[in-house]
Amino acid sequence: MTRVGVVVFPGSNCEYDALAAMTSLGADAELVWHSVTDLDGFDAIILPGGFAHGDYLRPGALARFSPVMEAVTRFASDGGSVLGICNGFQVLTEAGLLPGALQKNRGLTFLCQPTTLVVSSTASVLTSHATLGQELVIPINHFSGSYTCDDATYDELIANDRIVLTYKENPNGSRGDIAGITNARGNVVGLMPHPERAMSTLLGSDDGRILLESFVTAPIASFVL
Amino acid sequence: MNYFVIVDVTLRAGIADPEGATIERALPALGFTGVTDVKAGKSFRMNIDADSETDALEKATALAERLLSNPVIEDASARLGAVHAS
Numbered sequence: 422m423t424r425v426g427v428v429v430f431p432g433s434n435c436e437y438d439a440l441a442a443m444t445s446l447g448a449d450a451e452l453v454w455h456s457v458t459d460l461d462g463f464d465a466i467i468l469p470g471g472f473a474h475g476d477y478l479r480p481g482a483l484a485r486f487s488p489v490m491e492a493v494t495r496f497a498s499d500g501g502s503v504l505g506i507c508n509g510f511q512v513l514t515e516a517g518l519l520p521g522a523l524q525k526n527r528g529l530t531f532l533c534q535p536t537t538l539v540v541s542s543t544a545s546v547l548t549s550h551a552t553l554g555q556e557l558v559i560p561i562n563h564f565s566g567s568y569t570c571d572d573a574t575y576d577e578l579i580a581n582d583r584i585v586l587t588y589k590e591n592p593n594g595s596r597g598d599i600a601g602i603t604n605a606r607g608n609v610v611g612l613m614p615h616p617e618r619a620m621s622t623l624l625g626s627d628d629g630r631i632l633l634e635s636f637v638t639a640p641i642a643s644f645v646l
Numbered sequence: 647m648n649y650f651v652i653v654d655v656t657l658r659a660g661i662a663d664p665e666g667a668t669i670e671r672a673l674p675a676l677g678f679t680g681v682t683d684v685k686a687g688k689s690f691r692m693n694i695d696a697d698s699e700t701d702a703l704e705k706a707t708a709l710a711e712r713l714l715s716n717p718v719i720e721d722a723s724a725r726l727g728a729v730h731a732s
Contacts, residue, residue, distance in 0.1 A: 479716055486713075515716065522718040529664050569661060569719055594662065 423637050426453040426463040428493070428509075430473035430484050435506065435617065439469045442617035442629070446637045455487040464640035465502040465546075466493055468509025470562070470615060480508060480523065480565050481515035490516050502546040502639050503609045507563055510601070510611030519602055519611045520578070521570030523563075527594025531564045535625060536614060537589040538600050542582045545603035546639035547610040547632050557628035559614040561592060561600075566613040568595040568602075578602060586612055608639075649694050649702035652727045655715045656687035690714055691727065699726060 425448045427439045436452055443450035453460070455473075460466060473484035484490070490512070497503045497518055505513040513519045526532055540548055540555040551557070570578070575596060578584050586601035593613075601612025616629030657663050665686035673681050690710075696702035703724050710722035 478714065482713065482716065514718070520718075522716050524662065524719060525664055527662065527664055529668055567662070571718075594664075 423448045423464045423640050424462060425450040425465045425467060425637070426460060427451070427467045427469055428453050428455060428489055429469070430455045430471070430487055430512075432473045432475050433469050433471035433508070435470035435508075435615065438615070438617045439467050439506065442620050442633055443467070443637065445620060446630070446634055448637045453489065455484070455489045458488050458492050460489075460492045460496045460501075463496070463501070465504070465636060466496055468493070468503070468505040468512050469617075470507035470509060473508055473512060476508070476565075479511075479515070481511035481513075484508075484512045485516040494518060497604070497609045500606065500608055502636060504547060504636055505609075505611040506615055506617065507561075507566075507613055510613055511565065513609065513611045518609050519604060520574045521568055521596075521602070523565045523613070524567040524569045524594075525565050526563070526567050526592075532566065532592055533560070533562045534592070535560050536592055536600070538586045538614060539589050540585070541587050542585045542603070544582050545585045545607040545610050547601070547603070547612070547616075547636050548585045549639060550635040551631050555631075556589065557586075557619075557632070558626045559616055559619045559629055559632075560625070561614045562618075563593070563613055566595065567593045568597075568599040568613075570596060581605060585610060586614070610636075647696065647698075649696055649699060650727045651692055651694050651702055651706040651724055653690040653692070653706055653710045653714055653722055653724045654687060655690070655710065655720050655722045656685055658719055658721050661719045688714075702726070 619629030706724035715722035
């Protein structure tokens with residue numbers, strides 16, 4: 422059984438959704454407070470959505486200095502699966518585990534709506550079970566979700582198949598319609614949409630399942646690119 | 647010696663600035679014409695204990711690059727201000 426740690430920063434607010442999603446997929450999931458410095462025993466780590474440290478200064482700017490982030494960085498460099506959802510994605514970019522930055526949405530509105538995503542790479546722990554070109558309806562819920570990076574970074578993301586999910590209709594001005602990216606090894610993924618909120622058709626969509634199933638089974642499958 | 651330092655954080659050239667653009671669009675309605683290239687940014691003020699002005703500015707620049715700004719999208723610059731009113 423995959424052991425998943427869901428990191429809780431002061432101000433996180435999607436940790437129980439992530440926990441419930443992981444548990445429903447058969448994972449052994451537990452919350453991990455941000456002061457923890459040892460992630461031994463975990464197979465996968467989730468940085469959930471919310472407003473870590475109040476999003477003061479910039480989303481993720483203070484969270485990246487939480488003690489747990491050194492452990493997350495070591496965990497990722499050892500090949501562990503790491504998923505940043507929404508605010509978690511912002512934390513991963515601030516921490517330098519993923520390139521680029523998330524800026525305020527074009528239009529300056531907080532967006533809370535279902536979006537259609539297109540799977541644009543299956544070479545990551547989040548998308549390995551999905552099919553290239555597959556469309557998934559998953560909600561977004563953010564103010565700073567417009568992905569930004571310089572030309573060199575963008576070219577590298579394209580060349581190495583590191584854009585894993587794109588918006589079918591760009592809601593926030595993200596460069597290249599980017600909704601989610603991965604690192605070079607495919608074991609660290611960040612995305613703005615919330616797959617953990619798309620786990621049941623009763624609540625609008627269960628399209629998040631295929632993504633989180635990939636994530637839960639990746640450590641067992643020894644995902645290697 | 648205590649130095650009053652101001653750090654300005656602005657978006658790098660070429661990075662979209664929806665806040666600045668929105669402010670600029672609002673100005674003509676208020677009767678302010680001829681205002682262009684409005685950029686939104688942040689300003690931080692602090693007292694820094696240092697041996698010299700140069701040391702104070704170096705310290706401010708270092709902390710601005712490490713924490714106050716995100717070098718991927720923002721530039722930071724430090725300057726000495728008049729005496730801190732605090």
